[in-house]
Amino acid sequence: MTSRHAPVIPPHMLDALARHGAGHLKSRAQNTLSIDQQFRQPMSARAKASLIHQNYPDSAPGAPARYIFDANHQTRLPGELVLEEGGALLDDPQVVEAYEDLGATYRFFHDVMGRHSIDGEGMALLGTVHYGQEYQNAFWNGEQMVFGDGDGEVFLPFTRALDVVAHELTHGVTELTAGLEYRDQPGALNESISDVFGVMVKQYARGEDVTQADWLIGADLLAEGVNGKALRSMSAPGTAYDDPMLGKDPQPAHMDQFVNTRSDNGGVHINSGIPNHAFYLIAMELGGNSWETAGQIWYDTLTDERLASDAQFIDFAGLTMAHATQRFGQRVAEAVMNGWKQVGIGP
């Protein structure tokens, strides 16, 4: 997949030639960089999904098609293919965790939401482990999920946390449905949706109802000695950690504490605490299993064509109330409205 699009001369070499090359080499390299820039336009999410379909066989509905790669501590993606669907599990915990967690997330979306993989059309699930050196992150790059091993002092390998793996896969679902912009309030909704589905996948896999769940994101990631319990708390945003290395959890739980900032793409990981807390309050009010009522409403909203890519919190809240009424009736719709009101959103 990647090699098909790799330029013959890597950009870093062109850059070196453009800076240090002799006479004609320098000017040619500068011209090539300029032309290269004109042609390298961002691909749409659908175009990227098509590429995955072309390069990696789909699966039949009801079963995932997983491909796990090993980056061998480099940053070239996707890396070396080490496990395909149905293959023998390796003696590598991160490979096994990525494979199993992607499977658990697939099963949730299929069995609970009726969605056949990220794009609804059986798109293969690609995950790369051992990315970079002591890499303290996991991400979705528009084509695949990528997991670092952490540094061992603050973060453990990111595949340890099922909710984190599900969080990243959900970024793919969001890109291929609502396509929420990754900035300001639509970006915070984008992040919150990943947290909401991440926490539901974990609860579903563990068979936990709303009172049994911890409502934490990434509780398995923090190393011993870190003063914190997780990356985020949906029940009490802003309380997940307070540590010399990490700083203090900056998430608000209410619109009164909404953070206006240009940092973090306009606070997408910060203000996501507000819709996160709304989901928690609504799920607790409704009781039972989060995925059976609140989760269905969130999924209906995410896949509703009326949800614009620049949606604000109030737009998203309004659609959840409409779907609550449509699918479950007035009592549930009132619980949804009350949840949003408690975080300062609503009429």
Next chain:
Amino acid sequence: MTRFEDLSRFTRVCITREGGLVAAPGLMRPRTFDVVECSSDEQNALCHWLNEGERIGREASPGRGDQRYFRICLYKDRDGEASPDEELNVPEDAAPAGVKALWEEGRIEPL
């Protein structure tokens, strides 16, 4: 004329690494460069890396899907909490070596 042709109208260049799944404030680790204290060669190198960063930032979506990125802010004011006068975001995985060196090592990679 590029946006970062001449740094003489700025006093400070600040770089942080932002975004990512964790996005904790302690991981941003800001670095600040005093433009006035930079030699002419260093200012030229800084301009080069900022322009390279802008070229790469334009063709990507810095931050999207929990991808980390470098946020570079340029200030005219020497102190204070004013908003930056110019800024750009550069995705970490595609960042030029000179942009990485600014944040990781606090130094200006010479041309």
